[in-house]
Amino acid sequence: MKNDSLQKLAEKLNSLSVDSFWDVGKFLVEKVLPYAKEQKLSEEELYKHLSAYPGFKFPSSLLKQCHLYFSYYPDVKKRKLPENFYFELASKVPDSYRRAEYEKLALQNKWTISELKKRIRQDSLIEKENERTKFGFDLKNTDIWAFEVPDPRFGKAGYRGRLAGQIVANAIYHFTEPGSYIVDPFAGSGTLGDVIEKIPIFGDRRYKMYDNEPSDGRIVQNNIFLSGIPEESSSVDYVFLDFPEEFYSSIENVDVALSNFRAKVKTTLRETKRILKVGGRASVVVNTDIGDEGVVDYPFEVKKMFIDVNFKNVANVYLPERSNKKFNYFERKPLISEMRQLLTFEKLPETRID
Known part of the structure; x- marks a missing residue:
């Protein structure tokens, strides 16, 4: 130039x-x-x-x-x-x-x-509402997915850690193909199943949900840290991961928080990679945490860990959320993080060195 x-x-x-x-x-x-x-x-x-x-x-x-x-x-x-x-x-x-x-x-x-x-x-x-009606949910076409309240059709009201079903719906729309087999290892209140069952355009997707404490009969009881993910190797097209609270330690000690997080993600990532087909994708909901001891950049950790085991980062979506934490204007405290991310990765073929 x-x-x-x-x-x-x-x-x-x-x-x-x-x-x-x-x-x-x-x-x-x-x-x-x-x-x-x-x-x-x-x-x-x-x-x-x-x-x-x-x-x-x-x-x-x-x-x-x-x-x-x-x-x-x-x-x-x-x-x-x-x-x-x-x-x-x-x-x-x-x-x-x-x-x-x-x-x-x-x-x-x-x-x-x-x-x-x-x-x-x-x-x-009006166009946005027409699109929502057409597809059955609030479809987003940018990398910021903001929703004021969870769609009541998806997940269980009052369930702790409930994820807005609109996030799951957009993820399935953008990152899966018709006929995909989808697995949710941390199914929580069953939001992913509700989305696939209640949105007509996803009727050809097949899915399986697991959780250590199933909230309904569709969810299979499974502890990933004891049993892995009970799926055949290279059999799954898409894995949706919304980590439960146990992944996140108190930020009073940044090193301890990171060590706990990495250990749990390592096990989850090993199983995710095993069950995914080459070209299959995994999306991870993760947030940054801020405390007196500093910032714990969990999204950075997730990206690094996936890329290190031969995944390609294909999309980063921002998920603004309103915090319920009360703020005392007369007392200086760390900023409150209100921005989660949905990181999506694609499994690459293994390279052979002759």
Whole structure:
């Protein structure tokens, strides 16, 4: 890559006003993107390189929006609505027909920009509800899955450690295939079984649930630390792991907490790898813990342990949750962690050294 050429492009962009979205988009389309094609760079890679320059004032996400803005509305100066309306449409509405409809409505009803934003947001919520109805659950297509309350159809109300069924549903949708055989070694209140049984599109998935203390008749009693996972080797397509509380020691001693966690994950990981087919996947729900002695980065530990035994990390999803811990504003305490992660890994074929 010719750094001098890229630097000149970055300097020229930086000379444009931060508010001149159309001018920035015009320069991107006419000058920057042809350079990217010449250098065989993707648009995403180029924007990251530009944003990395010291003092560069446009984040890569804004560059992408400006590019769309100019591409969709090269004639914006001749249009009847204020320019910020078209920037909003370019940023939020990918479909050309719908952009034209919003433009028509805004002109007819003499909307303010706030009214346009409100209408786009309302329509987005309606679409989301339609998707939920279509699939039978709140389907997410980003790497942040936030749910205010657990769907009452999945799991048992009041069960300690109950995981929102929407998380399980999204995991099955994104990380399994039709006909997959799925195993949950820590089934808890049976959420995974409820999801597969009650959502029609998962009707072709087969599953087995285990737990040391079964909460209903579908769950087979099993202690993974005594008996492993009672499945044939290389027979399972997907393993869902939501570790029980016993995996997490008191954070009063970070070394003890990590030692306990690693020991239990090691046993679980050994059995997970054994029963998974090559190309099979495992998802792990895990959180970071924060205490007086410091931070215990459990997600980092899980990633390292899986990768060390020949798994590939294929997805990291963030699961915001609201903590019930009370906070005393007059007493300095460690921050409260409200962010779990769903880490997904794929079993790779073993490499042979001749």
